[in-house]
Amino acid sequence: MIQLVDYKDIKYGHSLYKDNNNDTKVLKYEKGKGVVKNPKEALKWNRLAADQGNETAQFNLGYMYSRGIGIKQNYSEAVKWYRLAAGQGNVLAMFNLGVFYSEGRGARQSYSKAASWFRLAAKKGDAEAQFRLGMMYEKGDGVEKDVEKAAKLYRFAADQGHAMAQGNLGWMYINGNGVEEDLDEAAKWYRRSEQSRKAKKDMSPLSSLR
Template identity: 25%
Template sequence: MRTHIGYLLIALLLSTHAQAEPDLPEEFHAAQPKMQLYMAYAEFKMAHYDVARKMWLHITGKGSGEAAFNLGILYEQGLGVDQDIPKARDYYLLAAEKGSRAGAYQVGLMHMNHPELVSAETATHWLTIAALDGDEDAADMLKSINLGDDAEDDPILKVRQLIAIGEVDQARELLIEMSEASPPDYVAMTRLAWLYETGLGVEQDIHRAGELFKIAAEGGNAEAQYALSVMYETGVGQLKDTDLAQYWLQQSAKQHYQLAVEKVGENGVSLP
């Protein structure tokens, strides 16, 4: 498979920026890549997009794939930077190349919404790798590409597609409907919480995001449990509580949520 020249150039940019970011805190420079990812994620959650971007640009080694994925998010959504879909595509490709399952999935989503930027062949390649690594969403996306299915039978996939093409109101309405169903869909509730936290297409409401993350976390959603742990850790969206931060981090890690597992390992704590 021929390497895309765009993300080769971005790889060089990442290397250049990694040399030094003098306005980043010293503790960030001294931290290991996994902790740097966590610190950048916390800055992103507080809407400090420029700081998060600089941190992600600095991260090298094993954390560089997830850093590239998050940089793609910034450019796709225009958070702290001018929206640049081709640049977002290049970051997602770089992330996939560096082993990020999230990056591989996003390459597939890019194909579905911007086929002029990502070919079916490229999307199929990366989605297959992610699916073989256990990513069920990637497997569903791969099926949609190969069989020409639409997203009607997969509401969460439909939501992701709607958000990607800018139909956020419709996506939000679908998420609310799924969240308020009986029983509630905690995956949908977690996606809705992200919308309120980032202010993507809605008025930013950290308090509401915190409420939704808490309900979804208590309902057993691992992603929400991790997000809630960060809120308790940072004091944004929840009152700061180190014990609760560790509790929800552990609950998420027990379900093998990757970011939580990495954070637990970084802390040197073994799962019971």
């Protein structure tokens, strides 16, 4: 089994470990290193597992291509492997594909495709995907503008402690945008946003790893 590599752009070091169950290698994170101890070996073992259809290894390989870990950075290859992982239900791969399509990395920029991938990740409960999809509905980027859907998505993410979603939801309650105007609710969500930001600032980097 291949353990999860980095999530999005969070930087950690990792080491290779032996998996005694199936004689493969695994990647395991260590806090604060910021470097890959043996990127060539990491690439080798992830590729072997990915070629055998291992979902997490496919995500790992996509991430390594996206960051240039052990191999020359190649966004197109990253998209290829993220797609394979996403096809097996990997929520992180779904989210990253949404980011890549929204930014035009490794594929032609397409807000509609970005929204589709964010939607899949959002349905699986990913708070950041819910927040980003909410912004797309609020602005009408790649989807038909729908502030009520935006508010619902912000609420889903806000209930998970997403600070920016909490702030956006507070703003919507102030303005009656997508929800009925309610200054008490607005104040509540602004307070929660401030608390979430403070908590996130106080947390160690490792706590952000999913």
